[in-house]
Amino acid sequence: MTNAEIAAALSELGTLYELDGAVRYRVNAYKEAARVIRQSPISVEELARAGRATDLPGVGKTLQEKIVTLLETGAIPSAEKLKAKFPASLVEVTRLPGVGAKTARRLFDELGIATLEDLRAAAEAERIRNVRGLGEKFEESVLAALDRLSEEGAPGRVLLSHALPVALELAEALRENPACDAVTIAGSARRMTETCKDIDLIATATDPVALSSALVEHPLAAQASSARESGGKIVTHTGISVDLRIVPPEAYGNLLQHFTGSAAHNIALRERAVKMGLSVSEHGIADVETGDVARYRTEEEIYERLGLAYIEPELRENTGEIGAAADGELPELVERTDIRGDLHCHTTLSDGRNSLEQMAEAARARGYAYLAVTDHSASHGFGNHVTREELAKRIEEIRALNANLGTKRFRVLAGSEVNIHTDGSLDYDDELLAELDWVIASIHTSFRMKPKELTARAVAACEHPLVDCIGHLTGRMIGRREPYDIDVEAVAEAAARTGTMLEINGNPNRRDLNERNARLAAGIGAMICVNTDAHGTDTLTNIVYGVATARRAWLTADQVANTRSWRDFSRLRKRTRANQGLQ
DNA sequence: GCCGTTTTCGGCCCGACTGTTTTCAGTCG
Numbered sequence: 001m002t003n004a005e006i007a008a009a010l011s012e013l014g015t016l017y018e019l020d021g022a023v024r025y026r027v028n029a030y031k032e033a034a035r036v037i038r039q040s041p042i043s044v045e046e047l048a049r050a051g052r053a054t055d056l057p058g059v060g061k062t063l064q065e066k067i068v069t070l071l072e073t074g075a076i077p078s079a080e081k082l083k084a085k086f087p088a089s090l091v092e093v094t095r096l097p098g099v100g101a102k103t104a105r106r107l108f109d110e111l112g113i114a115t116l117e118d119l120r121a122a123a124e125a126e127r128i129r130n131v132r133g134l135g136e137k138f139e140e141s142v143l144a145a146l147d148r149l150s151e152e153g154a155p156g157r158v159l160l161s162h163a164l165p166v167a168l169e170l171a172e173a174l175r176e177n178p179a180c181d182a183v184t185i186a187g188s189a190r191r192m193t194e195t196c197k198d199i200d201l202i203a204t205a206t207d208p209v210a211l212s213s214a215l216v217e218h219p220l221a222a223q224a225s226s227a228r229e230s231g232g233k234i235v236t237h238t239g240i241s242v243d244l245r246i247v248p249p250e251a252y253g254n255l256l257q258h259f260t261g262s263a264a265h266n267i268a269l270r271e272r273a274v275k276m277g278l279s280v281s282e283h284g285i286a287d288v289e290t291g292d293v294a295r296y297r298t299e300e301e302i303y304e305r306l307g308l309a310y311i312e313p314e315l316r317e318n319t320g321e322i323g324a325a326a327d328g329e330l331p332e333l334v335e336r337t338d339i340r341g342d343l344h345c346h347t348t349l350s351d352g353r354n355s356l357e358q359m360a361e362a363a364r365a366r367g368y369a370y371l372a373v374t375d376h377s378a379s380h381g382f383g384n385h386v387t388r389e390e391l392a393k394r395i396e397e398i399r400a401l402n403a404n405l406g407t408k409r410f411r412v413l414a415g416s417e418v419n420i421h422t423d424g425s426l427d428y429d430d431e432l433l434a435e436l437d438w439v440i441a442s443i444h445t446s447f448r449m450k451p452k453e454l455t456a457r458a459v460a461a462c463e464h465p466l467v468d469c470i471g472h473l474t475g476r477m478i479g480r481r482e483p484y485d486i487d488v489e490a491v492a493e494a495a496a497r498t499g500t501m502l503e504i505n506g507n508p509n510r511r512d513l514n515e516r517n518a519r520l521a522a523g524i525g526a527m528i529c530v531n532t533d534a535h536g537t538d539t540l541t542n543i544v545y546g547v548a549t550a551r552r553a554w555l556t557a558d559q560v561a562n563t564r565s566w567r568d569f570s571r572l573r574k575r576t577r578a579n580q581g582l583q
Numbered sequence: 584g585c586c587g588t589t590t591t592c593g594g595c596c597c598g599a600c601t602g603t604t605t606t607c608a609g610t611c612g
Contacts, residue, residue: 059585
């Protein structure tokens with residue numbers, strides 16, 4: 001069973017308990033355990049079978065046992081018992097925005113509503129208003145929520161690459177307004193998560209209403225609230241909600257910290273504060289005893305007040321950052337400007353949009369010291385394959401290009417993104433691969449193989465002496481394709497053992513390895529390489545998303561191979577190490 | 584159900600908003 005499936009079962013059980021009227025702490029315990037399990041980079045099934053699921057924070061003896069029962073029998077007895085009491089479809093009803101477990105239970109008890117369809121019928125027949133405590137407004141909001149659900153499917157989250165440019169453009173527009181003192185992007189966009197539900201902007205202003213007006217009257221706005229002292233809200237033409245909140249500068253840090261989140265980080269932070277006799281909110285930090293409220297202009301002061309080192313937004317996910325901040329053990333995160341070269345891109349030789357020369361020039365203009373050109377290999381489909389002869393010719397072209405560049409400050413590396421066949425062999429012969437400066441091996445076909453076979457396939461590629469790096473290991477496409485069922489831990493161990501690098505692919509649709517896998521892999525000792533997989537000069541900028549994932553994976557510059565000069569980077573390659581007898 | 588800088592028992596984050604109420608429960612972020 002995948003972690004997601006185990007998490008879903010526990011989350012469902014939590015909701016069933018909630019419907020049954022359990023105390024909310026028990027419900028919260030299930031939801032929190034589900035969250036932790038969903039985020040675990042290692043197999044919770046294996047952990048539970050070894051009796052060690054309790055290693056996960058929030059999982060105790062009871063849940064350890066329930067997970068094992070779930071794995072062995074496919075069900076959890078307490079959940080089955082509750083499902084006999086009320087239909088499992090009632091869990092769906094609780095997920096409708098505006099309807100929670102308490103309301104769903106009453107609707108079931110008093111009107112027999114068991115499904116979303118029942119709910120719609122009852123609302124349309126105006127029967128819900130007969131339930132004490134619910135009225136006409138509730139019926140309206142239920143119907144509106146149901147309509148949104150059928151229109152959009154699951155509530156929409158957009159890729160960071162869609163949200164961030166909008167956030168940056170709006171923040172810039174606000175900054176240019178004379179009424180603006182400061183504006184910062186908050187929320188998940190600031191944490192650089194894979195997807196965003198909305199955009200949060202925090203500001204201070206000499207004339208708040210004027211600044212709010214600048215937002216609600218911005219050309220990107222398709223719908224807008226009124227411009228208020230406290231801020232404003234718009235929905236862009238692309239359907240992204242944007243909230244602007246304006247506060248006095250004295251509490252700017254408090255609001256920014258609060259709205260940067262994550263929710264889990266804030267909860268953990270407040271729990272820590274409670275133990276110190278403090279109460280943290282977006283308005284300030286209150287001393288519970290005296291009632292004094294301290295407000296802060298910066299986040300640094302807030303973390304300091306709580307006895308913590310400053311925590312970078314990308315780390316605020318409650319995955320150990322608070323403990324590390326308390327112990328002074330936070331990593332110094334890799335930065336975009338640390339990146340010295342990009343080791344994965346395509347040209348018109350395969351499926352790219354720009355020529356070799358254009359890609360090289362764009363990389364040099366970015367200030368890189370090296371760019372590996374890695375077009376697809378011989379068996380790549382879609383008419384974009386590169387034959388053995390074409391690659392040999394390309395190698396010559398790159399040698400000539402480097403000679404013409406005549407500079408030691410920038411070089412193009414002759415590379416290839418080579419398909420890994422189902423048996424783990426590669427798509428070019430070793431003789432040709434040996435001519436290249438750089439080889440990325442990727443799985444592009446037959447990714448529904450059994451997990452063991454798929455893992456063996458990637459491990460075999462790691463063991464090949466001419467493979468420098470494994471590209472986008474799990475193959476997932478955010479929101480579109482699930483990751484391959486591959487044992488990332490086993491591949492990372494092979495990578496660490498053989499000196500093969502593992503890529504963080506910065507394509508915002510991929511972000512692969514993801515932050516959890518990258519943190520796991522680096523922890524095992526695999527060297528990470530952050531690349532764009534750019535298919536044109538315009539997407540070399542996607543390095544920001546790759547670096548964001550690296551930062552969210554707690555990586556330092558040292559753990560990222562391509563923060564090095566070419567001289568130092570080239571020495572890390574397996575082929576160099578082999579030549580020098582280092583392996 | 585989990586967990587320990589006060590704890591193996593007794594706590595468990597904070598505030599805004601909404602709609603329905605005459606003082607608040609439920610939901611959300």
